[in-house]
Structures are given as structure tokens and as C-alpha cells.
Amino acid sequence: MTDDTTSSVSPLLSRRNFLRAGVLGAAGTGVAMYASKQAPRAAAAAPTFVPTKTDEVHLVGTDGWVSMPTSAPPVDPYWPDSYAPNPYNMYVFGFRNVTGLSDAQVIAQRGLAQISAPILAFDEGSEVKISLTNLGLSQRPDLVDGHTMHWHGFNNAIPIFDGVPEMSASVPIGKTMIYYYRPHDAGTFMYHCHFEDVEHVQMGMNGLIYVRPKMNADGNRYVYNDARTKYDREFPLYLSEVQPESHWRDAHIQITDWASYDPGFSLFNGRAYPDTLEGTFDPMTVYPAGSQGERLRYQPRGSVITANAGETILLRIASLGYIRHTITLDGVPLHVVGADATQLIGADGHDNSYITNSVAVGPGESRDVLFTAPAPGTYKLYDRNFSNLSNDGGGGYGGMLTEIRVSAPGTLPAQAR
Numbered sequence: 001m002t003d004d005t006t007s008s009v010s011p012l013l014s015r016r017n018f019l020r021a022g023v024l025g026a027a028g029t030g031v032a033m034y035a036s037k038q039a040p041r042a043a044a045a046a047p048t049f050v051p052t053k054t055d056e057v058h059l060v061g062t063d064g065w066v067s068m069p070t071s072a073p074p075v076d077p078y079w080p081d082s083y084a085p086n087p088y089n090m091y092v093f094g095f096r097n098v099t100g101l102s103d104a105q106v107i108a109q110r111g112l113a114q115i116s117a118p119i120l121a122f123d124e125g126s127e128v129k130i131s132l133t134n135l136g137l138s139q140r141p142d143l144v145d146g147h148t149m150h151w152h153g154f155n156n157a158i159p160i161f162d163g164v165p166e167m168s169a170s171v172p173i174g175k176t177m178i179y180y181y182r183p184h185d186a187g188t189f190m191y192h193c194h195f196e197d198v199e200h201v202q203m204g205m206n207g208l209i210y211v212r213p214k215m216n217a218d219g220n221r222y223v224y225n226d227a228r229t230k231y232d233r234e235f236p237l238y239l240s241e242v243q244p245e246s247h248w249r250d251a252h253i254q255i256t257d258w259a260s261y262d263p264g265f266s267l268f269n270g271r272a273y274p275d276t277l278e279g280t281f282d283p284m285t286v287y288p289a290g291s292q293g294e295r296l297r298y299q300p301r302g303s304v305i306t307a308n309a310g311e312t313i314l315l316r317i318a319s320l321g322y323i324r325h326t327i328t329l330d331g332v333p334l335h336v337v338g339a340d341a342t343q344l345i346g347a348d349g350h351d352n353s354y355i356t357n358s359v360a361v362g363p364g365e366s367r368d369v370l371f372t373a374p375a376p377g378t379y380k381l382y383d384r385n386f387s388n389l390s391n392d393g394g395g396g397y398g399g400m401l402t403e404i405r406v407s408a409p410g411t412l413p414a415q416a417r
């Protein structure tokens with residue numbers, strides 16, 4: 001506050017003025033509000049926001065079943081889960097994208113959650129409306145848990161759309177809430193449910209959001225509004241882990257002690273190796289019995305990276321696991337141009353990006369990584385911590401391991417959005 005209202009003239013230092021000064025000061029607008037009382041001014045014109053377009057997405061939150069690699073050693077009684085319907089073996093919560101479906105089709109998705117939630121992609125300068133419907137938990141009708149949409153890293157103007165249930169609303173079973181956003185910052189973000197978040201995030205309610213920069217209007221693809229971040233192909237590398245014991249406990253009406261967290265499977269895009277090498281499937285499609293599509297449709301995204309030699313590849317790496325991961329690509333320089341949805345440049349434009357072959361990513365962090373596809377061949381991308389390279393302690397490789405498959409120049413067509 002200014003001196004003339006609070007401290008220098010004794011008649012103004014009444015208890016009422018002191019309280020008003022403190023309250024207004026705490027609100028961050030005290031000076032302007034007090035000044036306007038003394039000398040009325042014309043109201044400032046409200047800034048006008050004209051969205052380039054409006055994107056509307058409809059998500060549901062529910063529970064369901066997925067399949068970790070069946071070659072892993074059983075851990076009795078936790079995994080495979082005896083309640084799991086064939087061909088699944090682990091209980092999860094998750095989001096599904098039901099945009100455009102009828103009410104009856106939406107309701108029919110109850111109990112059919114996916115892990116590694118649908119990737120959402122929006123443009124800088126657009127407006128975004130995300131409807132979240134809570135379909136309840138088919139395996140746990142005794143639970144009345146809400147769900148929320150928390151856009152991790154988004155600068156909200158008000159808390160109502162932040163999805164933290166203590167600070168805003170959460171969506172009760174059978175209801176829908178519309179979250180509203182104006183993405184003004186390009187980068188790689190995450191979203192997750194924030195209701196009982198240690199449990200709901202572990203159970204699978206989390207995924208990626210891309211915000212594409214305005215500079216893409218020139219027909220090229222950039223990570224940020226900077227020509228140095230141009231790329232040809234992009235791939236998600238969403239990191240998480242699952243602890244089979246806690247998933248079993250949720251299915252069997254038991255309580256987990258989270259202090260004993262010890263994940264059994266480390267996941268790229270919701271799958272452990274060798275399932276990371278399988279294709280991408282559609283959760284809405286019914287695949288033939290016994291096929292990989294049937295088994296993996298609720299963890300639908302494969303992690304194989306395909307490119308032509310010489311192309312610039314963008315890896316959008318983000319983690320909502322609970323432990324730190326270090327992603328390594330032997331012999332190929334990785335150029336980290338962004339961290340936590342922020343380009344690595346200084347206020348003066350100085351380039352703070354860096355070259356490495358091991359990208360460390362902590363829980364709740366993201367990295368935008370560019371590399372040049374090397375000579376044709378197959379390369380391994382993996383977590384260099386060997387304990388994250390096995391499935392439930394079994395022999396051989398598992399966990400966070402996938403392949404980069406490089407073809408001769410001109411072999412693959414341009415990547416479609």
C-alpha cells in the first residue's frame with residue numbers, strides 16, 4: 001500500500017482502514033481500488049480474445065481391465081488377477097475418448113477404461129472445451145469416487161477448471177462437467193485425474209496433451225514458435241509404472257499402503273516390452289479372439305518409432321510415474337529443446353537447449369527431444385535403470401524398452417496428424 005493511505009497520516013490509520021488496506025493488498029489490487037475511490041477513472045477496456053477455433057472433446061472416467069506381458073512370472077495372488085476376464089490380467093481406472101458417441105454408446109463404455117489416456121492435441125490460440133463424464137466403477141460399486149480433469153502445467157486464471165477437488169469441483173458418478181481452457185503456451189503437457197490422486201493416477205487416469213504453436217500456420221511443424229524447433233515426425237513417449245499389488249487391492253476391496261510402492265511393470269505409453277513393439281489399436285474395435293488387438297485394445301498405443309534416415313524426429317516425453325526415469329538412445333545425440341512445456345531459451349533469446357544421450361525425467365515432468373534419424377537400421381530406446389527393464393522381476397528384457405526403426409530416405413510417406 002502507499003504511505004498516504006496507511007502509515008503517514010494518523011487519522012487514516014484507523015482499524016477499519018488498516019484492515020481494508022490489508023485485505024485489498026492481499027488481493028493484489030488494493031492500490032488501484034483505493035485510488036479509484038478517491039478519483040474515479042474510466043474502466044479499462046477488457047482484452048478481447050478471439051479464438052482461432054473451438055475444440056470440443058468428450059472424455060469418460062471409469063474402470064476396466066488391461067493385460068501386462070503374459071511371459072512375466074506370476075506374483076500370487078496379485079498378478080495375474082483372478083478376477084480379470086480373459087484375456088486381461090490387471091485392474092485399472094482410466095479415461096476414454098467418447099467424442100461424438102450417442103448417450104447409449106457413452107454409457108456402454110462403463111467398465112472399459114484404457115490406460116495411457118487418449119492423446120489430446122490443441123492449437124495455441126484456440127479455445128478448448130473438455131466434457132468429463134463419470135461413469136462410475138463397475139468392479140467397485142461400493143466406491144463413490146469422483147473424477148476430475150487436471151491439465152498439469154496449465155496456467156489457469158481461476159481454480160474452477162484446475163480439477164483439484166479440495167479447490168474446485170469434482171465430477172460425481174453419473175454427471176458431466178465441462179472444463180474450459182484457452183491454450184496460450186505451446187509444448188508437451190499432461191493431464192490426469194486429481195481425485196484421490198495417488199490412487200487414481202497409479203490406476204491409470206493420465207495421459208498427454210500437445211499444444212501446437214501458432215508458427216505451424218506456415219505449413220511446417222514446430223515444437224515452439226522458433227524455427228530451431230522444426231521437426232518432421234513426432235512420437236509420444238508417455239512414462240509410468242504399475243504396482244500389481246495395489247491394482248489387485250483395488251479390485252479386491254483392499255487398501256494399499258503407498259509408502260511401500262514398488263512397481264512391477266515400467267511402461268512406455270501404457271505397455272511393457274515386448275508389448276511396446278505391437279501396433280496401435282482402437283479401443284472401440286472388436287478384434288478377433290486371441291489376437292494382440294483384443295488383448296491390448298485398452299492400452300492402445302504402440303511405441304515403435306519409424307522414420308526415414310535424415311529426418312528430424314520429435315519425442316514428446318512425459319512422466320506421471322512415481323519414480324525417476326532416464327531414457328537413453330545409444331550413439332545418437334538427443335537435442336533437448338523444451339522442458340515442462342517451456343522452450344529452453346533465456347529471456348534474451350539465448351539458446352539453453354542441450355545435447356545428451358540420456359534424458360532424465362522426474363514425475364510430473366516433460367521433455368521435448370529432437371534427434372536426426374541415423375542410418376537405416378533398428379535402434380533401442382530404453383530406461384538405463386535395469387530394474388525398469390524387466391517385467392515383475394522376471395528374466396530377460398521387459399519394461400521401458402522400444403525400437404527406432406529407420407528406413408532409407410524417401411521410404412515412408414509424410415506423417416499424418
Ligand SMILES: [Cu+2]
Pocket residue numbers: 061093146147148193194195200205
Ligand atoms: Cu479419478
